[in-house]
Amino acid sequence: MIIEPNKDVVWHQYKVNKDQRSDQKRQQPCIIWFTGLSGSGKSTLANAVEQKLFELNHHTYLLDGDNVRHGLNKDLGFSDQDRQENIRRIGELAGLFVDSGLLVLAAFISPFRAERRLVRELVQPGEFIEVHVATPLSACEQRDPKGLYKKARAGEIRNFTGIDSDYEAPENAEIIIDTSTQSLEDSVSQIIGYLKAKQILKEA
Ligand SMILES: Nc1ncnc2c1ncn2[C@@H]1O[C@H](COP(=O)(O)OS(=O)(=O)O)[C@@H](OP(=O)(O)O)[C@H]1O
Ligand SMILES: Nc1ncnc2c1ncn2[C@@H]1O[C@H](COP(=O)(O)OP(=O)(O)O)[C@@H](O)[C@H]1O
Helix, strand or coil, X not given: CCCCCCCCCCCCCXXXXXXHHHHHHCCCCEEEEEECCXXXXXXXXXXXXXXXXXXXXXXXXXXXXXXXXXXXXXXXXXXXHHHHHHHHHHHHHHHHHHHCCCXXXXXXXXXXXXXXXXXXXXXXXXXXXXXXXXXXXXXXXXHCCCCHHHHHHCCCCCCCECCCECCCXXXXXXXXXXXXXXXXXXXXXXXHHHHHHCCCCCCC
């Protein structure tokens, strides 16, 4: 659902703009958006990529499902509608961070194509890099790092993604990673390689 802002609210132009903030940080801001099932490796990957970017002296921020749901989105559950609102708010937040000149890493199941597209459309072309963490359900369930699949199979958790709630796989993700067949190191190199090829990270 698209909600229009109140017509009496007027946009303010800031004195310092996105280009100036980005130039000062010597980087091209963007959102690296990790989407995939619970246990697919989104958080592990996003953390490892952020660590690498930090080592390379980049300015980053990591937004992660579990953590954002402890604060900003603690009023939201896991119905389709709440997941849509979750991603809408996170998209707006990530968009502000891009405006601040940061490399934003976002790790959310984000199961629906429509909301992921909304986030893509909030930023400039090329600034939304979708990473499909395409680890199969069977591998995620076998890992079950938080014991949530076990609970979902036992009917103790409802609307669990991949069990009784949908996951719509991306059709045109910029990067696809299956962590059941690819090492963490290789996955990090693949993402960093993409960022260099796209001139988001400048070669020294
Ligand atoms: N019903 C249900 N379905 C899926 N996930 C559940 C559920 N209940 C709790 N959790 C935990 O919440 C984390 C997912 O939150 P997200 O904000 O990423 O979800 S979503 O994008 O709004 O779908 C998810 O984290 P990850 O395992 O890191 O993906 C789970 O730890
Ligand atoms: N190659 C790999 N890449 C990422 N995670 C892996 C890999 N191999 C095993 N794992 C494990 O899989 C689990 C993924 O959990 P997590 O990163 O929390 O996933 P998500 O954030 O998608 O729920 C972790 O326990 C991690 O150690």
